[in-house]
Amino acid sequence: MNSLSKTSKQLIQLHVNGETHDAVVRSADTLLIALREQLGLTGAKRGCENGDCGACSVLINGKPSHSCLSLAVEVIDQPITTIEGLMDSPVSKAFVDNWAIQCGYCTPGFIVNCHSLITTHPDANDELIEEWLQSNICRCTGYEEIREAVHTLLASGQTENE
Amino acid sequence: MTNKVFTTVGKPEQRIDAVEKSTGKVRYVGDYSVPGLMHAKLVTSTQAHAKITSIDTTEAWKVPGVRAIVTGEVFPYHIGPILADRPPLAFEKVRYYGEPVAIIVADHEYQAKLATTKVKVEYDPLPIVNSVQQAFQADAPLVHENAGSYTKIISNVYPKTGTNIGSHIKIRKGNFEDEWENCEETITANYSFNLSDHVALETRSTRVEINPRGKVIVHSCSQSPFTIKKVLNQFFNVEVGNVLVHIPMIGGAFGGKGTVQLEPLAYLASKSVGGKLVKLEMDREEDMITSPCRVGLDATVQLGATKEGKLVAGKYTYLLDSGAYTDQAAGITRAAAIDCTGPYDIPNVWCDSYCVYTNHPFATSFRGYGHPELTFAVERTMDQLAKQLQIDPIQLRIINGIKPGHTTPTQTVLTANNIGDIEKCINRAKELIQWDEGQKMVSGKNKVRSKGISMFWKTSTTATNAEAGAILTFEADGSVNLNCAAIELGQGTKTILGQILAEKLGMGMDKIHVTMETNTQYDPHQWRTVASSSTFLAGRAVIAAADHAITQLKKTAATVLKCSPDDLDIGGGKVYLKPDPAFGVDIKEIALGYTYPSGHSIDGQVVGIGKHIQRHLTPMDEETGFGKPGPWWSVGVQAVEVEMDTRDFTYTILKGVTVLDGGTIINPKTAQQQMRGGMYMGLSYATSEKFIFDEHGVVQNTGLRNYPMLRYGEQPAQYLVDFIESPAADGPFGARGIGEYGVIGAPACLANSLSYALDVALNQLPLTPESIWEASRGSEE
Numbered sequence: 011m012n013s014l015s016k017t018s019k020q021l022i023q024l025h026v027n028g029e030t031h032d033a034v035v036r037s038a039d040t041l042l043i044a045l046r047e048q049l050g051l052t053g054a055k056r057g058c059e060n061g062d063c064g065a066c067s068v069l070i071n072g073k074p075s076h077s078c079l080s081l082a083v084e085v086i087d088q089p090i091t092t093i094e095g096l097m098d099s100p101v102s103k104a105f106v107d108n109w110a111i112q113c114g115y116c117t118p119g120f121i122v123n124c125h126s127l128i129t130t131h132p133d134a135n136d137e138l139i140e141e142w143l144q145s146n147i148c149r150c151t152g153y154e155e156i157r158e159a160v161h162t163l164l165a166s167g168q169t170e171n172e
Numbered sequence: 173m174t175n176k177v178f179t180t181v182g183k184p185e186q187r188i189d190a191v192e193k194s195t196g197k198v199r200y201v202g203d204y205s206v207p208g209l210m211h212a213k214l215v216t217s218t219q220a221h222a223k224i225t226s227i228d229t230t231e232a233w234k235v236p237g238v239r240a241i242v243t244g245e246v247f248p249y250h251i252g253p254i255l256a257d258r259p260p261l262a263f264e265k266v267r268y269y270g271e272p273v274a275i276i277v278a279d280h281e282y283q284a285k286l287a288t289t290k291v292k293v294e295y296d297p298l299p300i301v302n303s304v305q306q307a308f309q310a311d312a313p314l315v316h317e318n319a320g321s322y323t324k325i326i327s328n329v330y331p332k333t334g335t336n337i338g339s340h341i342k343i344r345k346g347n348f349e350d351e352w353e354n355c356e357e358t359i360t361a362n363y364s365f366n367l368s369d370h371v372a373l374e375t376r377s378t379r380v381e382i383n384p385r386g387k388v389i390v391h392s393c394s395q396s397p398f399t400i401k402k403v404l405n406q407f408f409n410v411e412v413g414n415v416l417v418h419i420p421m422i423g424g425a426f427g428g429k430g431t432v433q434l435e436p437l438a439y440l441a442s443k444s445v446g447g448k449l450v451k452l453e454m455d456r457e458e459d460m461i462t463s464p465c466r467v468g469l470d471a472t473v474q475l476g477a478t479k480e481g482k483l484v485a486g487k488y489t490y491l492l493d494s495g496a497y498t499d500q501a502a503g504i505t506r507a508a509a510i511d512c513t514g515p516y517d518i519p520n521v522w523c524d525s526y527c528v529y530t531n532h533p534f535a536t537s538f539r540g541y542g543h544p545e546l547t548f549a550v551e552r553t554m555d556q557l558a559k560q561l562q563i564d565p566i567q568l569r570i571i572n573g574i575k576p577g578h579t580t581p582t583q584t585v586l587t588a589n590n591i592g593d594i595e596k597c598i599n600r601a602k603e604l605i606q607w608d609e610g611q612k613m614v615s616g617k618n619k620v621r622s623k624g625i626s627m628f629w630k631t632s633t634t635a636t637n638a639e640a641g642a643i644l645t646f647e648a649d650g651s652v653n654l655n656c657a658a659i660e661l662g663q664g665t666k667t668i669l670g671q672i673l674a675e676k677l678g679m680g681m682d683k684i685h686v687t688m689e690t691n692t693q694y695d696p697h698q699w700r701t702v703a704s705s706s707t708f709l710a711g712r713a714v715i716a717a718a719d720h721a722i723t724q725l726k727k728t729a730a731t732v733l734k735c736s737p738d739d740l741d742i743g744g745g746k747v748y749l750k751p752d753p754a755f756g757v758d759i760k761e762i763a764l765g766y767t768y769p770s771g772h773s774i775d776g777q778v779v780g781i782g783k784h785i786q787r788h789l790t791p792m793d794e795e796t797g798f799g800k801p802g803p804w805w806s807v808g809v810q811a812v813e814v815e816m817d818t819r820d821f822t823y824t825i826l827k828g829v830t831v832l833d834g835g836t837i838i839n840p841k842t843a844q845q846q847m848r849g850g851m852y853m854g855l856s857y858a859t860s861e862k863f864i865f866d867e868h869g870v871v872q873n874t875g876l877r878n879y880p881m882l883r884y885g886e887q888p889a890q891y892l893v894d895f896i897e898s899p900a901a902d903g904p905f906g907a908r909g910i911g912e913y914g915v916i917g918a919p920a921c922l923a924n925s926l927s928y929a930l931d932v933a934l935n936q937l938p939l940t941p942e943s944i945w946e947a948s949r950g951s952e953e
Contacts, residue, residue, distance in 0.1 A: 036282070038282070046203070046205075047205055051196075052196075052199060052203035053195070053196020053197070054196075055200075055373070055374070055423070056202065056375070056453075057373050057374075057375075057456065057876075058456040058875065058876045059455065059456065060456065060875055060876065060877060062456075062875065062876035062877045063373065063456075063876055065373055092196070093195065093196030094195070094196055094197075097195055102194040102195060103194075105190075105194050106186070106190045106191055106194050109187075109190075109841050109842075109844075109845055111187070111189075111190045111193045111194060112424075112662035112663070112664070112845055112849060113372075113373070113374070113421070113422065113423045113424040113425075113661060113662025114189065114192075114193030114194075114198055114421065114423065114662065115200065115372075115373040115374045115423030115424055115662075116373045117193050117194060117196070118196040121194065121196075136885075139884075139885075140884060140885035143883075143884035143885070144883045144884050144885060146884065147371075147373065147876065147881065147883065148373070148884075149370075149371055149372060149373055149424050149426070149849075149853065149881075150424055150662045150845075150849045151845065151848065151849050151852070152848045152849045152850075152851060152852025152853070152887050152891065153852065153883075153884045153885070153887045154848050154852075154887055154888075154891045155845065155848070156884065157884070157887075
């Protein structure tokens with residue numbers, strides 16, 4: 011305990027993907043760092059650590075959030091969903107089927123954000139899709155295949171996964 | 173290669189990495205962590221050009237967890253891929269804002285980061301070289317005092333002491349000077365744009381340890397694992413066999429991960445803590461300016477033609493802003509000269525391509541290797557010439573399009589095999605963009621729609637001895653492992669190589685296991701994964717490896733089936749008798765050696781090995797450029813249609829078209845991904861991207877918040893892609909390279925469409941509403 015208190019670390023619990031996990035964090039550690047380094051959930055990526063690229067997107071209370079902009083200690087009572095909690099989701103499948111993946115580094119953030127978009131707004135129009143997805147950067151695809159994936163999902167009504 | 177109907181080649185086989193990537197389970201290099209892993213962070217220069225007068229590390233050492241601080245005097249030497257002009261850590265002076273000055277190694281990343289802020293570096297500022305035009309003036313301050321004394325790593329680099337010229341490549345074909353005087357119609361135009369960045373979503377990252385046996389173990393997100401070995405050997409005296417490099421899948425590269433920057437720094441960091449495992453990962457801001465970026469360019473193009481529009485003479489002056497060090501910009505300077513004309517047949521060509529030092533972040537390869545830049549200058553000039561001649565821009569391009577029988581600027585003779593069909597490409601693009609319905613129309617109040625087109629070409633300027641290899645081993649179920657050092661960086665190369673192997677062995681893709689990670693100790697040597705070269709080089713190696721394996725399988729099968737190997741064929745998991753396919757033996761029965769019912773066994777396991785090396789490539793002659801720089805030219809045409817608001821010059825891109833002749837397309841879907849993604853990248857660059865420098869050479873936009881790029885919804889509403897497939901006889905199943913090509917013509921066709929919309933010459937990038945407004949206030953096109 012002594013060494014922990016010296017470096018201002020504390021033991022917290024994070025509720026991630028339906029499970030509760032212990033994590034030892036500094037008060038300055040972001041949720042992104044805690045997920046990656048304490049829980050080994052490396053699907054959320056460090057892209058800019060400034061909220062500009064969306065590669066670190068996770069769901070906090072069901073809402074897409076940049077995990078690089080939240081402190082781990084801020085979210086101890088809130089349910090968190092990461093890409094690892096969306097295995098076999100319709101969005102993942104739509105990204106594969108529509109060729110929306112190249113290098114894959116932005117993919118987890120996009121899938122998390124799209125999942126939240128289509129569950130929150132199953133009837134989203136182009137304007138709303140654009141508003142949501144402008145928070146994520148993809149440098150490989152040029153967005154066309156991602157657009158096709160989202161449109162396919164919305165058209166098929168495959169928006170339930172929870 | 174054959175007229176056979178393919179079973180896998182040419183089919184949209186799903187990418188073998190897609191499912192794994194969709195789950196977030198792929199581990200990129202920065203995703204690994206083990207207890208005891210140490211972290212390195214960089215102290216970087218706050219000045220663009222200054223003498224370092226002192227470095228005080230006293231306060232930094234007081235940060236808990238700091239184990240080592242490394243400064244430039246630890247390694248006061250220069251390294252580089254073409255010209256060794258760059259110290260990995262600055263010593264004596266800094267030459268760009270963001271240059272590494274010191275490395276802090278600490279137990280935790282936050283400790284290292286905190287300590288970087290405590291290092292006090294004193295500078296004595298020097299005059300700044302802030303543009304290539306300034307750099308070129310006779311009395312310009314010198315970025316390098318002794319450029320001519322640096323060690324040349326390859327032959328085609330020509331630095332000049334007493335100037336800011338890092339290299340000068342010349343093309344002298346025909347007799348430009350005399351023919352220019354006789355031209356009936358001439359045009360001269362100038363172009364310029366700033367440096368910019370790759371912005372791969374994965375920032376550069378590496379970790380290095382030196383084990384007690386002296387093995388240097390590197391994990392990195394590099395396009396050039398064997399070059400890392402070479403650099404650590406060449407400049408750090410580590411035996412080349414003692415450097416082991418591992419590359420997992422990479423989170424985007426676009427050329428920016430082709431050069432070697434982080435690994436030597438992490439090596440010095442590991443050395444400073446007794447060889448412990450040290451990770452060095454760039455923050456986004458460091459990735460943009462401390463690590464190498466994309467060249468800037470000032471260009472002058474002069475074209476001379478007959479009244480009918482036949483090009484007679486062309487002169488091209490390219491001043492590439494390489495920033496503080498030549499790195500790959502020296503190679504880009506050469507590549508820009510090699511293809512300086514664009515895909516046009518011009519008998520008299522004069523080109524001076526200069527690699528120019530400035531106090532900007534240094535530049536390296538970027539997808540297209542100088543070609544999006546030169547294509548912008550050439551294709552804008554073609555449109556302006558068409559206007560001058562009152563010829564349709566497409567007609568002017570068709571009249572002059574380069575064909576088999578013509579020669580390139582370096583006087584390589586073109587054949588039906590080494591160049592695609594540019595005329596077919598432009599005719600198809602013309603249909604897709606609906607050119608004949610009009611190049612410009614009023615589409616509403618204050619709204620105008622217009623179309624622009626560009627042609628492009630590029631050879632693959634590899635080393636003359638660039639090569640690749642492949643090794644095949646078999647599993648007990650008859651499935652095959654493919655080991656090859658081509659790096660998967662999002663382009664789909666592992667899927668393509670798997671398809672080539674599946675085609676050769678007559679197997680389904682589910683029976684092919686392609687190793688996704690590269691390990692230099694067990695993968696055969698491959699030059700690098702750059703220059704759109706992997707399908708061609710590694711693809712040929714895979715074909716050779718498959719042929720080698722097939723020979724072995726047939727030999728064993730011939731023994732078992734009591735026939736000649738010549739009577740046998742392979743497919744469907746079997747080796748079978750050609751005239752009676754039902755009679756055969758399963759590959760799984762023979763791939764690990766055949767065992768008779770008696771227990772006696774023969775032949776042992778099949779190991780297929782294959783290799784391919786470039787043929788007949790040469791360096792260029794210093795005075796004329798004469799030489800054979802690449803194996804083939806893929807060619808293409810791109811077009812866009814835009815809608816512009818003529819009041820405020822905002823615009824949207826309605827349609828993007830790419831038509832490429834890259835020979836046989838192995839996978840139409842991954843090829844489409846490359847064309848669309850490339851075009852996006854070119855359009856993003858052309859609409860938005862550049863570094864902004866203040867008068868001190870300090871970059872003002874070092875993060876993604878103020879470095880604009882096209883985001884979701886700003887891509888063309890329609891992205892049309894098509895391929896002309898004129899096969900290359902020596903390519904794998906007739907394929908040439910395609911990876912870079914989608915980007916090349918995009919900036920030019922956008923500028924052509926916007927210029928046409930307003931009847932204003934838009935010759936600078938990026939094309940923001942503000943820059944268009946400024947140009948429209950100047951002279952009309």
